[in-house]
Amino acid sequence: MSGDHHHEPSFIRKYVFSVDHKVIGVQYGITALSFLFLGFCLMMLMRWQLAYPGEKMPYIGNIFGEAAMPGGVMLPEFYNSLGAMHGTIMIFLGVVPLLVGAFGNYVMPLQIGAPDMAFPKLNMMSYWVYFVGGVVMITSFFVPGGAANSGWTSYPPLSDIATAGQTWWLFGMVCLITSSLLGSVNFIVTIIQLRVEGLTMFRLPFFVWAQLITSFLLLLAFPPLEAAGVLQLMDRLAGTSFFLPEGLVVSGVLQTQISGGGSPLLWQHLFWFLAHPEVYVLILPALGIVAEVIANNTRKPLWGYRAMIYSTIFLGFMSFIVWAHHMFMTGMGTKISAFFATTTMIISIPSVVILTALVISLYQGAIRFTVPMLFALAFLPMFAIGGLTGLPLGLPAADIHLHDTYYVIGHFHYVVAPGTIFAIFAGIYFWYPKVTGRMLNSTLGYIHFFFSFIFINIVFMPMFWQGMAGVSRRLYNQTVYAHGDAVQSLTVMSSWGAWMLGLAQIPFIINFFISRFAGKKVSNNPWHATTLEWLAPSPPPHGNFETVPVVYRGPYEYSVPGASEDFNPQHVTTEACSSVS
Amino acid sequence: MSAEVLPYTIKPHPVTGLYNGKFGVWLFLASEVMLFGALFSTYIFLRIGAPETGPAAWPSGEETHLSWKIGGLNTLILILSSVTMVLAWVQFKMDNFGKGRLYLAITAILAIAFVAIKFKFEYAHKFHMDIVPSTSVFFAIYYTMTGLHALHIIGGVVVICYFIGPGAKLWDQNREYYTNRIECTGLYWHFVDLVWIFLFPILYLL
Ligand code: HEM
Ligand SMILES: [Cu+2]
Numbered sequence: 001m002s003g004d005h006h007h008e009p010s011f012i013r014k015y016v017f018s019v020d021h022k023v024i025g026v027q028y029g030i031t032a033l034s035f036l037f038l039g040f041c042l043m044m045l046m047r048w049q050l051a052y053p054g055e056k057m058p059y060i061g062n063i064f065g066e067a068a069m070p071g072g073v074m075l076p077e078f079y080n081s082l083g084a085m086h087g088t089i090m091i092f093l094g095v096v097p098l099l100v101g102a103f104g105n106y107v108m109p110l111q112i113g114a115p116d117m118a119f120p121k122l123n124m125m126s127y128w129v130y131f132v133g134g135v136v137m138i139t140s141f142f143v144p145g146g147a148a149n150s151g152w153t154s155y156p157p158l159s160d161i162a163t164a165g166q167t168w169w170l171f172g173m174v175c176l177i178t179s180s181l182l183g184s185v186n187f188i189v190t191i192i193q194l195r196v197e198g199l200t201m202f203r204l205p206f207f208v209w210a211q212l213i214t215s216f217l218l219l220l221a222f223p224p225l226e227a228a229g230v231l232q233l234m235d236r237l238a239g240t241s242f243f244l245p246e247g248l249v250v251s252g253v254l255q256t257q258i259s260g261g262g263s264p265l266l267w268q269h270l271f272w273f274l275a276h277p278e279v280y281v282l283i284l285p286a287l288g289i290v291a292e293v294i295a296n297n298t299r300k301p302l303w304g305y306r307a308m309i310y311s312t313i314f315l316g317f318m319s320f321i322v323w324a325h326h327m328f329m330t331g332m333g334t335k336i337s338a339f340f341a342t343t344t345m346i347i348s349i350p351s352v353v354i355l356t357a358l359v360i361s362l363y364q365g366a367i368r369f370t371v372p373m374l375f376a377l378a379f380l381p382m383f384a385i386g387g388l389t390g391l392p393l394g395l396p397a398a399d400i401h402l403h404d405t406y407y408v409i410g411h412f413h414y415v416v417a418p419g420t421i422f423a424i425f426a427g428i429y430f431w432y433p434k435v436t437g438r439m440l441n442s443t444l445g446y447i448h449f450f451f452s453f454i455f456i457n458i459v460f461m462p463m464f465w466q467g468m469a470g471v472s473r474r475l476y477n478q479t480v481y482a483h484g485d486a487v488q489s490l491t492v493m494s495s496w497g498a499w500m501l502g503l504a505q506i507p508f509i510i511n512f513f514i515s516r517f518a519g520k521k522v523s524n525n526p527w528h529a530t531t532l533e534w535l536a537p538s539p540p541p542h543g544n545f546e547t548v549p550v551v552y553r554g555p556y557e558y559s560v561p562g563a564s565e566d567f568n569p570q571h572v573t574t575e576a577c578s579s580v581s
Numbered sequence: 582m583s584a585e586v587l588p589y590t591i592k593p594h595p596v597t598g599l600y601n602g603k604f605g606v607w608l609f610l611a612s613e614v615m616l617f618g619a620l621f622s623t624y625i626f627l628r629i630g631a632p633e634t635g636p637a638a639w640p641s642g643e644e645t646h647l648s649w650k651i652g653g654l655n656t657l658i659l660i661l662s663s664v665t666m667v668l669a670w671v672q673f674k675m676d677n678f679g680k681g682r683l684y685l686a687i688t689a690i691l692a693i694a695f696v697a698i699k700f701k702f703e704y705a706h707k708f709h710m711d712i713v714p715s716t717s718v719f720f721a722i723y724y725t726m727t728g729l730h731a732l733h734i735i736g737g738v739v740v741i742c743y744f745i746g747p748g749a750k751l752w753d754q755n756r757e758y759y760t761n762r763i764e765c766t767g768l769y770w771h772f773v774d775l776v777w778i779f780l781f782p783i784l785y786l787l
């Protein structure tokens with residue numbers, strides 16, 4: 001083992017309640033991937049009801065019980081639960097924990113040369129609080145009335161008077177938010193304080209910058225949602241009316257027992273004040289991963305490294321003043337709408353700068369089409385489609401037509417699914433050898449990439465047309481409306497795309513588990529990369545580095561003229577780089 | 582084990598001038614500002630939106646049944662506890678463990694007095710008059726904000742008692758480390774007091 005003079009920690013301390021950032025990163029990774037898979041399964045069920053409304057679900061229709069799917073046919077309430085939990089699980093239990101908890105935790109301390117996170121115990125606590133939040137969310141499926149069914153946005157007044165699952169949802173969210181807050185404090189302190197000698201802020205890999213800004217977003221945007229969650233809990237448990245106006249009528253019945261005086265719009269403001277920055281939490285670390293993979297596989301420095309960093313900082317600031325673009329239809333008034341439309345147009349500029357810099361980085365590169373690079377390359381146009389389709393949504397005149405239609409669903413899924421999720425795949429293929437000491441099989445990787453790319457577009461592209469045809473989101477059965485029935489064939493296409501996409505993940509799952517034991521063994525630096533994580537052994541021991549590294553250069557010195565190799569690692573002195581080894 | 586290996590756990594970082602724990606507490610307080618900021622915004626939002634007359638109108642001073650005298654007393658108690666908190670830290674800095682611990686104990690007692698007054702003379706009294714969170718939007722926000730604040734106070738008391746009791750072992754191992762932790766606790770404590778300084782006028786006076 002490593003020459004540690006500490007006694008060997010017990011199994012429990014080492015793998016369960018570990019304080020090592022790498023173990024915690026892997027715990028986050030495995031848990032979050034499982035949730036991602038669960039969220040995906042919920043959605044595959046929904047797609048049956050959408051494609052073949054009211055028909056008995058084949059093979060598995062009977063296992064969900066009479067309360068959810070009597071005779072194998074999905075009830076509307078169950079459909080609503082699936083929709084709400086799909087969104088919640090994907091975002092709060094899947095993607096964010098993967099990007100921040102797994103990649104951030106594992107890679108960031110290595111990239112800055114630190115032995116661990118600044119607060120290892122706090123780090124462990126973040127994971128376990130997140131875990132409890134996940135357990136609460138899953139348990140809520142089994143309470144009377146089923147899981148939360150008011151959408152991942154939990155709009156009142158409906159959420160205030162919904163079944164018990166909503167209370168569970170709120171408790172789960174409080175756990176998840178607390179976990180993120182602890183994590184973000186830890187990340188910021190670590191990045192600022194624990195960088196090794198020579199690693200100035202402008203020598204940090206872009207991935208670390210992305211994590212830094214993301215942490216600030218989590219730190220400052222999540223508390224208002226926590227406050228909102230507490231208020232909604234009060235409404236549900238203590239009978240207050242923060243979000244309930246007086247004279248509220250639900251299903252034709254006047255709600256006399258409530259005191260009234262509140263406002264449903266208050267929730268929307270508090271919610272979107274979090275949830276807009278949250279979408280940048282979903283995309284910034286993904287951009288970070290893509291940047292690392294692109295620099296490494298073009299064998300070129302990132303074009304516009306500083307411009308990307310300044311854009312990211314600016315984006316972080318701006319993301320706090322665009323939230324009401326989700327609320328153009330609430331009658332806020334034209335002046336307020338105009339303000340938020342303007343800020344929304346402004347915030348799109350830094351996003352375009354970053355994307356453009358990444359595209360220009362490809363120019364004249366000696367591109368290696370490795371599996372992670374393919375995912376990173378596919379990310380670029382997919383993120384572009386997602387981003388560009390967002391512009392009409394940011395303009396009130398267009399949004400009045402598009403709001404709450406499938407167009408919106410198409411828009412944000414292009415950003416999150418073939419965008420962020422592809423970046424996550426790129427990251428997994430890229431750093432797997434660091435974590436396990438073995439490569440993922442690239443043939444299986446190519447198959448995984450190729451089919452995923454095709455099918456994911458079949459899933460989401462039709463949604464734009466459906467949305468423009470006026471089909472609302474969250475519909476249980478669109479064929480009961482003439483305009484919905486007219487585009488039902490697109491829904492069927494999208495559903496088949498989703499199921500095929502599920503099949504396309506099989507090579508990945510096999511690869512992921514088999515390569516752990518049978519993958520090709522690799523050296524410390526199989527990709528010939530420059531950043532510090534590749535200096536540490538694969539897998540890195542407790543404490544990460546054998547000796548504390550010193551940094552002499554920026555993060556992406558590839559193909560430097562006169563150098564003996566096409567990459568100059570950050571920790572190697574200039575003399576050593578130019579001497580022929 | 583890991584505490585000793587990590588840089589700047591005790592000594593401040595040359596550029597930021599902060600040791601890790603203090604930096605962490607400042608960030609945590611930033612998030613707390615956003616938490617209470619959201620609740621204060623809620624207060625403003627609901628108050629501006631309240632109708633001029635009718636049952637949902639914002640209650641006037643007498644209608645709230647909140648006594649500024651009790652609130653004022655509690656304000657004084659908290660301010661005093663902030664002072665004793667600083668004194669405790671100063672004593673630890675000057676290596677007077679006994680006196681420092683005494684000031685910590687006084688801080689804890691003052692905090693407990695605050696909570697006792699809050700529960701005994703305010704909450705219990707109101708519940709007795711059948712004034713509960715669901716009575717009106719004003720009381721909803723009143724109970725939520727002061728309740729959350731009281732939870733913060735109780736959390737602070739637990740931490741202070743920890744450093745008086747089992748946590749004091751750290752003093753023998755590393756005085757600077759211990760004193761740092763008291764400093765961090767103090768920062769949190771001042772913040773919690775500060776929140777009350779804002780809560781008192783908006784609920785009792787305005
Ligand atoms: C990859 C395949 C995916 C498919 C086919 C899919 C499909 C869907 C469908 C059909 C809906 C519900 C529309 C309705 O309300 O009627 C939906 C909603 C949603 N999805 Fe996905 N999704 C996928 C992946 C993801 C991922 C990766 C995320 C997040 C990271 C995500 C986040 C959401 C959110 C937030 C909602 C809104 C939920 C709500 O409004 O209640 N989805 N998706
Ligand atoms: Cu937004």
